[in-house]
Amino acid sequence: MLILLLLLLLLILLLLLLLLLMLLLLLLLLFLLLLDAAIFTYAEKVTITPCLHMKKLLPHRSTHDILSTLSRRSLDA
Known part of the structure; x- marks a missing residue:
């Protein structure tokens, strides 16, 4: 019984880690989109x-x- 609880806890921790990784990837994507928009805006002003x-x-x-x-x-x- 204790082994099953530990496995369940490990599974929950892995799922939380996966969720955190997905959130970090989404934040990175948002940062890249904002950076692209900033570069495009700067290029429009210069060119x-x-x-x-x-x-x-x-x-x-x-x-x-x-x-x-x-x-x-x-x-x-």
Whole structure:
């Protein structure tokens, strides 16, 4: 009887350890997702492409409209 109780206690401890390990892995995943979001946000602030410049100059037009206007102007010149 005592051996069964010890085995049951050992099983419970192993399950708790497994649960703790799963929680640590979830926390690590959350940290990696936050780190990825921070890097992406930083990259968005640093990288300024000509397309973004045009969007600031002409905010109400789509990228397709801007590019077609520029290509027509270059053909007219």
